[in-house]
Amino acid sequence: MPVLGSGISLHTYTAGETGLFVNSYLIETESGVVVVDTNLLNSDIAALKARLTAVGKPLEAVFVTHAHPDHFNGVFELTRDADVPVYATAGVAKAIEEIADAKRAQWGPVYGEQWPAGTAYPTVELADGQTVDLGGLTLTAHEIGPAESHADSYLVATPGGGQPFAFIGDLAFHGTHPYTNDGHSGAWLAALDVITAELGDMSRLYPGHGEPADTRLFADQRRYLLHYRELIRRLADGAPALTDLAKAELERALTAFLPGAPLTWMIQLGADAIAAELRGDADGRDR
Numbered sequence: 135m136p137v138l139g140s141g142i143s144l145h146t147y148t149a150g151e152t153g154l155f156v157n158s159y160l161i162e163t164e165s166g167v168v169v170v171d172t173n174l175l176n177s178d179i180a181a182l183k184a185r186l187t188a189v190g191k192p193l194e195a196v197f198v199t200h201a202h203p204d205h206f207n208g209v210f211e212l213t214r215d216a217d218v219p220v221y222a223t224a225g226v227a228k229a230i231e232e233i234a235d236a237k238r239a240q241w242g243p244v245y246g247e248q249w250p251a252g253t254a255y256p257t258v259e260l261a262d263g264q265t266v267d268l269g270g271l272t273l274t275a276h277e278i279g280p281a282e283s284h285a286d287s288y289l290v291a292t293p294g295g296g297q298p299f300a301f302i303g304d305l306a307f308h309g310t311h312p313y314t315n316d317g318h319s320g321a322w323l324a325a326l327d328v329i330t331a332e333l334g335d336m337s338r339l340y341p342g343h344g345e346p347a348d349t350r351l352f353a354d355q356r357r358y359l360l361h362y363r364e365l366i367r368r369l370a371d372g373a374p375a376l377t378d379l380a381k382a383e384l385e386r387a388l389t390a391f392l393p394g395a396p397l398t399w400m401i402q403l404g405a406d407a408i409a410a411e412l413r414g415d416a417d418g419r420d421r
């Protein structure tokens with residue numbers, strides 16, 4: 135458990151494979167706990183809540199980095215008996231409101247009782263660059279726009295007397311195959327340029343999936359996405375979707391690119407979305 139400045143400690147709850155290895159971060163300040171991202175499934179959300187209880191300080195705020203249920207699903211349970219603000223950038227908040235019901239319709243039947251019974255939405259919308267001061271910690275929200283999801287952001291935490299660190303959501307996955315099914319890989323590549331320039335040599339980045347890293351993680355994500363797009367461009371050969379055979383070939387190529395990495399099912403999941411994006415059918419910006 136790293137100590138990140140005077141009176142600031144960081145705890146991490148990480149789901150298992152069924153919960154996509156998603157990280158929820160609990161920033162313990164002198165006065166309370168700030169949770170960044172809230173997990174996907176009820177069993178993990180209950181474990182996250184137990185972790186919060188074990189810290190023994192009140193929940194002061196929740197931040198959601200982007201518009202995917204493995205990050206916003208737990209807000210409902212965490213805030214149901216606590217009157218705490220739920221922060222997201224304006225773009226992320228709007229996208230969550232737009233997609234939460236569709237995600238429930240799509241994935242609720244797949245996960246059954248593990249899908250939370252209710253959805254809680256961000257209650258405070260932050261502008262790009264807006265700061266929130268909590269328990270000796272300054273948190274600055276940065277709006278990114280579409281990238282890994284329909285709306286992404288990242289959060290820089292600056293403790294009094296300590297070095298800044300950042301929660302980068304899913305702008306880069308660390309050691310797993312990424313989710314690409316929202317079809318914004320062109321915008322995602324552009325976002326990686328932006329965040330690499332903005333975070334410079336920051337040495338402590340906390341991703342949504344995988345271990346903490348430095349900004350070299352963004353170069354790794356860029357290489358993966360470029361390779362993924364190039365393979366799909368070749369395999370789709372102008373079509374808006376890949377054949378099953380082509381998808382199997384894509385999976386073989388990407389598992390060789392990132393040997394041993396989990397969440398391999400995401401490789402095929404996003405293939406058609408990227409094929410459509412590359413043809414210009416989707417609303418994702420190509421480049």
Ligand SMILES: [Zn+2]
Pocket residue numbers: 156202204205304342343
């Ligand atoms: Zn995620």
